[in-house]
Structures are given as C-alpha cells and as structure tokens.
Amino acid sequence: MAFSQISAILFDKDGTLFDFSASWSGWAFGVIEGLSEGDTAQKARLAEALQFDLGLRQFLPSSPVIAGTLEESADLMMPYLPHLTFEALVAYLLQSSKHAEMIAPLPLSPLLDGLAQRGYLLGVATNDGAASAHAHLNRAGILGHFAHVLGYDSGYTPKPAPDMLLGFAALAGLAPERVVMVGDSTHDLIAGRAAGMATIGVLTGMAGAADLAPHADLVLPDIGHLPQVLAGAA
Numbered sequence: 001m002a003f004s005q006i007s008a009i010l011f012d013k014d015g016t017l018f019d020f021s022a023s024w025s026g027w028a029f030g031v032i033e034g035l036s037e038g039d040t041a042q043k044a045r046l047a048e049a050l051q052f053d054l055g056l057r058q059f060l061p062s063s064p065v066i067a068g069t070l071e072e073s074a075d076l077m078m079p080y081l082p083h084l085t086f087e088a089l090v091a092y093l094l095q096s097s098k099h100a101e102m103i104a105p106l107p108l109s110p111l112l113d114g115l116a117q118r119g120y121l122l123g124v125a126t127n128d129g130a131a132s133a134h135a136h137l138n139r140a141g142i143l144g145h146f147a148h149v150l151g152y153d154s155g156y157t158p159k160p161a162p163d164m165l166l167g168f169a170a171l172a173g174l175a176p177e178r179v180v181m182v183g184d185s186t187h188d189l190i191a192g193r194a195a196g197m198a199t200i201g202v203l204t205g206m207a208g209a210a211d212l213a214p215h216a217d218l219v220l221p222d223i224g225h226l227p228q229v230l231a232g233a234a
Contacts, residue, residue, distance in 0.1 A: 003229065006120070008172050010192075014128060049077050050077065068158075147172065150168060179195075180199070184212075185207055200216060
C-alpha cells in the first residue's frame with residue numbers, strides 16, 4: 001500500500017496513542033470495586049458483564065468494552081445495578097474516566113511534532129467521550145497537536161460506522177482518501193475502510209496482528225513506526 005497521497009493522520013486514542021491494558025485496566029478495576037460496594041458476588045457479576053479478569057486485573061481480549069463506548073459499557077452493567085438510572089451510570093463512568101491514568105507506549109510529543117513538521121494534519125477519533133478524550137490528551141501534553149478531537153458524543157455514530165471519520169475529513173477539508181486511519185481494533189479499521197481511507201493497525205491494544213490484518217493496509221507494532229512508513233511512501 002502506498003501512502004504517498006496522505007495529508008492527514010487520524011488516530012484512535014485508547015490502544016493507539018495510549019496502551020489500552022496499561023491505561024484502562026486499573027480504572028475498570030476501580031469502577032467494579034466502587035459499584036460493587038464490598039459485595040463479592042456483585043463484583044464478580046460486574047466483572048463477568050465487562051469480560052474483565054479480576055485475578056489478572058485486566059480485560060479479556062474478547063471484551064466489548066475495548067472498542068465500545070461508555071454507554072455500551074453501561075448497558076452491560078445495568079442489569080446488575082437496578083438502583084441506578086442509565087443516565088446516572090453513564091455520568092459516573094464519564095466523570096471517572098476523565099481521571100484514568102493514560103500510559104503511552106512511547107514518547108508522544110516528539111513523534112507528533114515530527115509528523116506535524118512534515119506537514120501532516122493530525123486528528124483523533126475515539127469511541128471515548130469527547131470531554132474525557134480532551135482531558136487525557138491535555139494531561140499527556142499533546143492536545144495541541146490535534147486539529148480536531150472527536151468522541152462518540154460529538155454528534156456522529158460511533159465506530160465501526162464511518163461517520164466520525166468522514167466528519168474529520170470534512171472538518172479538515174480533505175477527501176477521505178487523503179487520510180489514514182490508525183487504530184488498534186477492528187472497529188477502527190472497518191470504519192476506515194468504510195470511509196474510503198487508508199488503514200494502519202497497531203498492536204498496542206488487545207487485538208493481535210491476525211485480527212487486524214484483514215482490515216488493514218499495514219500492521220505495525222506501535223505508532224512509533226509511522227514516520228518510517230510514511231517517509232518510504234514520500
């Protein structure tokens with residue numbers, strides 16, 4: 001796949017800019033602990049609903065939480081939390097998620113600086129909430145690198161629908177084929193293909209290369225390999 005026509009790079013956030021398991025497992029464990037209120041059986045039920053391994057304190061690779069929205073996570077837990085409204089649970093998840101500690105797989109600022117200096121417009125399209133995404137990117141010191149940051153609640157249908165990606169292209173004033181979607185999940189890559197974009201998978205999420213390869217033009221260990229790949233296409 002030649003990337004010589006690419007003018008913009010659209011990143012997923014969780015599992016792409018940040019290592020998914022390192023960033024979200026601790027948050028999820030805390031959410032399960034808090035919502036179970038010391039009830040061991042309730043804790044087990046919530047963990048099973050989210051497909052979260054309490055012993056290992058990490059998500060199972062099959063967990064729908066990995067590529068889903070916080071509203072989808074709330075849907076999974078609602079049957080076990082009858083004392084909460086759906087709106088209250090979503091609000092709790094959104095608020096707590098803003099404080100999750102994001103762990104990057106590599107130094108992000110030098111990488112993003114280099115890409116911007118080479119003329120690439122940068123953006124983020126995440127199934128996390130927009131406010132949470134802004135908080136995480138700001139705390140990591142990289143928010144200013146992105147022209148547009150879109151979340152599942154930014155007015156677009158979440159991935160794997162292509163709407164958010166097409167929205168970014170429209171905001172950037174670019175044809176979709178001038179954008180490469182970089183993500184760690186099949187949701188990201190399916191959305192990218194549906195939008196008519198080039199797609200690059202990375203292995204800093206929970207999916208393996210065999211999962212991503214059918215939907216990607218290229219699979220990389222992490223986003224640190226992007227400059228070399230794009231330079232080769234110039």
